[in-house]
Amino acid sequence: MPFNPQLSTRRLLAAFGCFFWCACLALTWPAPLVAQIDETPIEDPNPLVAVEHEAENERIQRIKFLLEQGQPDQALAMLEPLLESGSDAPLADAFTLLQAKAVQAKGETKHAIIILEQFLEEYPISSRTDEARLLLGQLYIQTTQANRAITVLTNALNRSLDPTTQTQGWQLLRQAYELKGEYTKAVQMALKQMNKTPDDQRGELIDYIQGLILQKMSERSLGDLLDTFSTKFPGDLALIRLIELHTAQGDEVLAERDIQAFLHRFPNHPYAQTAVALMQSFISKIKAHQYVIAAVLPFSGKMKPFGSDALNGIRLALEEGRTHLGSNTLGIVVKDSAIPPAQLPHEVEQVLREFKPIALIGPLLARQVQQVADLPDWAEVPFVTPTASISNVKQFGRFWFSTALTTRLQVTKLVDHAMRTLGFSRFCILAPDTSYGRELARNFYDIVRRNGGEIIAAESYQRGTTDASAQIQRLKDRDLSLYGEMLPFEYPDTQKAPKPGEEQLVYTPGFDAMFLPGHPTDVAFLSAQLAYFDVKTPLLGSNTWNHPDLLKWGRSTLERSTFGDALFLQSTDPDVQEFIQKYREKFQLDPSIFAAQAYDAMRVILDTIRHGATTGREVRDQLFIRHDFPTLGGLAAFGDGGVLDRKVYMIQVANGRFVQVN
Incomplete structure (x- = not known):
């Protein structure tokens, strides 16, 4: 039949009209009839399936009972025919999980881990994956596989909002982090668990955190914990523990630093009265020394690592100086420079007034040098900055010096x-x-x-x-x-030359x-x-x-x-290698340039005392005129700008290695 445009158009319109009428009829169909249709139960076309499901559920309960009674072999015997049906069988995921539990109960931990790993691959959307991940994490912990435990447990926590899963996950995660030695993260997991625990049930978690702090955490991990919780629990416990450790070790420098930090961060804490008493005791001990040297460095905030390195260098030089000058000759008072800029001059002035130091090491930053610029001349106390990259510190006064590697x-x-x-x-x-x-x-x-x-x-x-x-x-x-x-x-000779x-x-x-x-x-x-x-x-x-x-x-x-x-860890200089070795032995890490330059600052000051300086002015006079100060790079002097003309190691890349060439 030839194509007829008019006929085709009429057919399309008729078809559309029929569709529109049917749609309207569906929309106006009586509501009760729709409800009646929706509520009509759908009969199982195969009643035997429901009976079989009921039987399998009974088997599951029986297997669980056997496991509770400590009979894993009997449980595995019941599971064996059920597992033969394959992964597509109804409740196959439940049987596989029970198999892992039975194998675990027999003490075959590695076999149980393999079953659970296969379970998570075969049944990624099973309702039992949370339980499988928690059990797998527990087994990883038992076999000291901390990283794997952390991964699988974190997965469980990220995928589930179930309170029980969350609680068990946090509990296992803190065990995994503790196993790995990451105690700060273990504490964080305990705190998350605590936030979801009623107040009257938090005692066990608090005891756990206290146990970590008192029994397992090193000075470094206590410092990490303090950085994470600087003004709240459990940072207060970490700082108290540091005070106790440093006091017991007789380390006046660090103990005094920690007490100052505690009183600043936790002024209303019950321990504050004890801290004040300890502070007064340390102040008396510091003042009893013949000469006091002050250090103004950052012990909190972003600059804390650099302040800690500098203080380590100062402490190492102080330890060496006491062997020559006597332990009762030298005392040191430290001040945290990580405070508001407007407050820094007042705090430094208070140190100068109270302790009357013979010299002061610090601050580290150029802007902080400018903030306290007028204090050295006012107090007639030389300030030696170990790191501020200012080419002419003498512009701020006659008592300013620097041991920094300036630009x-x-x-x-x-x-x-x-x-x-x-x-x-x-x-x-x-x-x-x-x-x-x-x-x-x-x-x-x-x-x-x-x-x-x-x-x-x-x-x-x-x-x-x-x-x-x-x-x-x-x-x-x-x-x-x-x-x-x-x-x-x-x-090359082997290649043909061009025309x-x-x-x-x-x-x-x-x-x-x-x-x-x-x-x-x-x-x-x-x-x-x-x-x-x-x-x-x-x-x-x-x-x-x-x-x-x-x-x-x-x-x-x-x-x-x-x-x-200014510092090269592979240096051929014997004095540098001796410094590096002593630093590693005392602090269990490599020295940084901050440590080296602060070490030199302290050595220079101590050398002026050995040469008869008894006042800040006399220290300043020697820093002006002498050209034989002992530094890591050899004897050196301060230049016209007040900067130590220190040795700079020239390092060349040779055969893919750093090599000192001067």
Whole structure:
């Protein structure tokens, strides 16, 4: 039949009309009839299935009863024919879980673990997965597999809102973290469990936390716990424990520091009266010493690790000094500098008035130096900052000194090595576009020019960049306009040379080295990109290069590159190695540059006392005129800006390793 457009259209309209009428009829159907249809029970087409389910449930209850009665062999005998039906059989997940419990009851823990791991793979949406995860976590703990236990138990807690599952999960998780030695996390799990526990049932959990603090936690883990709960329970218990430990050890420095922290953080605590009494006792002991040295360092907040390192260096030098000057000669008072800026000058002034120290070490930060800038001259007490990167601390007064590796000192030593030892004279700069990077670039430019060198070009890059090709191309273009060349590529003997006129030209830099300070990840990436653009010159870096990951990320493109630092753990200097060994023995960790520079600050002060200084003014006078202060790098003196002209170790990348070259 030929196609008829009009007929087709009429048919479509008729069909649509029929559909519309049916839809309207469905919407207007009496409601009671719909309800009657919905409530009509659906009969099981196979009544035998319901009977079989009931029988299987009876078997499950019987197997559970056998397990409760301590008869796992009989339970397994009942399970064996049921498990043969396969994973698709009704209640197969229940039988598999019971099998794991029966095997566990027989003491076959490893076999039970295998069954439960298979259970979670085969029945990922079973209603019994929570129970399986909890049991598997418990078995992992029994077999000292803490990491696996933490993973499976965390999964259980993340997937379930059931209160019982949550409670059991937290309880097992704290056992797993305790097994791993992560006591702070174990405490956190106990606290989560406590939040869901009625007040009258929390005693056991509090006893558990106290037991960890008193019996298992080391000084380091107590410090971690205190960082996590700095002004609330159980931070108070951790701090009390630290006070007790340091008092028992006779460590006046740390005990006094912890008591001050406790009174600041928990002024209304029941233990506060005891802390005040202890504090008064320590103050009397400190004042009884012939000479008192103050230390103003951060012992809380983000800067706490650096303050702790610096204090460790001070304590090590103090211990050595007491062997020469006598234990009753030297006392030290510490003050936490991690307080509001407006409060810091008042707190430091109070220390100066009460203890009358012969010298003060600190603060660490340049902005804090400025906040207390007028106090040294007012009190006639020399302040020695071990880390503030200020090239001229004398601008703040006659009693200011520094043992820090300042930006200018670092660059001065690097340029001196590059120009005098390596014979370089022409340089390019590629520095991060940060305040620190800009300061390094300015100093490098200035010091190279003062020494008769030449800066060909300078560019900056964004921290974390993945593309500095534009900057590198501008450096090349500038160099090509002065000294760089495009020379024919020299083919190896084994390769056929190109025909005349077909030579490949390659960029040959006209400068000797590239100054590339920055974070190790940036330096590794940029060194590779420089090599890609044929900028194949030695690189010069900052002390931020002193990181093992730098070699892991950019070993091949950093060969022959050099940077400087005030501390090198692989140094060939015997004095440095002796310091590192003593530090490791006392504190069970490697010293940082903060520890080394604070160690030098304390040694310098103690050396003035050994040479007869009895007042702050006399200490200051010696710091001005002497040139033989003992430091880790050898004898040294303070320069015109008040900064110690310390040795900076030149470290080169050679054969994929850091090697000291001076």
